[in-house]
Amino acid sequence: MINEKYIxxxxxxxxxxxxxxxxxxxxxxxxxxxxxxxxxxxxxxxxISRMIEILAxxxxxxxxxxxxxxxxxxxxxxxxxxxxxxxxxxxxxxxxIEMDDRTANxxxxxxxxxxxxxxxILHGLEQMTNPIHIHILTAIEEDHLVIxxxxxxxxxxxxxxxxxxxxxxxxxxxxxPNESIGLKNLYSRLxxxxxxxxxxxxxxxxxxxxxxxxxxxxxxxxKVCTEH
Numbered sequence: 001m002i003n004e005k006y007i008x009x010x011x012x013x014x015x016x017x018x019x020x021x022x023x024x025x026x027x028x029x030x031x032x033x034x035x036x037x038x039x040x041x042x043x044x045x046x047x048i049s050r051m052i053e054i055l056a057x058x059x060x061x062x063x064x065x066x067x068x069x070x071x072x073x074x075x076x077x078x079x080x081x082x083x084x085x086x087x088x089x090x091x092x093x094x095x096x097i098e099m100d101d102r103t104a105n106x107x108x109x110x111x112x113x114x115x116x117x118x119x120x121i122l123h124g125l126e127q128m129t130n131p132i133h134i135h136i137l138t139a140i141e142e143d144h145l146v147i148x149x150x151x152x153x154x155x156x157x158x159x160x161x162x163x164x165x166x167x168x169x170x171x172x173x174x175x176x177p178n179e180s181i182g183l184k185n186l187y188s189r190l191x192x193x194x195x196x197x198x199x200x201x202x203x204x205x206x207x208x209x210x211x212x213x214x215x216x217x218x219x220x221x222x223k224v225c226t227e228h
Contacts, residue, residue, distance in 0.1 A: 124153025
């Protein structure tokens with residue numbers, strides 16, 4: 001029993017140390033990026049400095065404590081990510097954002113809209129040489145928040161789409177880390193937060209992919225609101 005208790009204590013301390021390391025390393029990286037950006041300015045490389053500053057802001061948001069953020073903050077994070085992608089892909093990427101003003105202060109899980117946008121970049125733009133257009137929409141319909149990200153990329157073939165949809169409700173998705181982990185992680189987080197009242201709809205064909213989230217409307221204080 002003494003030996004088992006000793007092992008438990010060691011494991012707890014190891015877990016705490018790993019958690020601390022996970023917090024320290026991103027902060028170190030953020031500070032390093034700021035230093036590199038300063039050096040880039042001094043040497044006249046303003047383009048590199050700009051990219052590093054955007055990356056540093058993106059990193060700072062990702063390590064920010066708290067699981068819920070206002071949509072306005074999430075969209076600022078998404079815009080920073082898209083600025084980096086525009087610098088990378090230039091004219092091959094175009095973006096349209098329609099954000100209902102009423103959604104600006106609605107609380108959502110951090111990095112949720114980003115996950116959908118990243119999905120369009122990874123499985124759309126990076127899989128083709130043609131230009132791609134991404135349309136981001138937030139709106140309030142009745143007593144629900146609607147978030148939609150649509151692209152005109154190559155789309156997902158029907159068999160793969162069925163696998164993704166089936167995998168969303170697979171309780172063992174963590175055992176298959178290489179299969180649409182971003183969408184599965186997001187769907188799991190949404191259902192934990194909204195007590196299984198979150199819906200994710202994925203439509204895809206050769207004309208592109210559209211992912212639509214239908215979520216309860218959550219106020220800044222974290223309470224679910226059924227009236228606006």
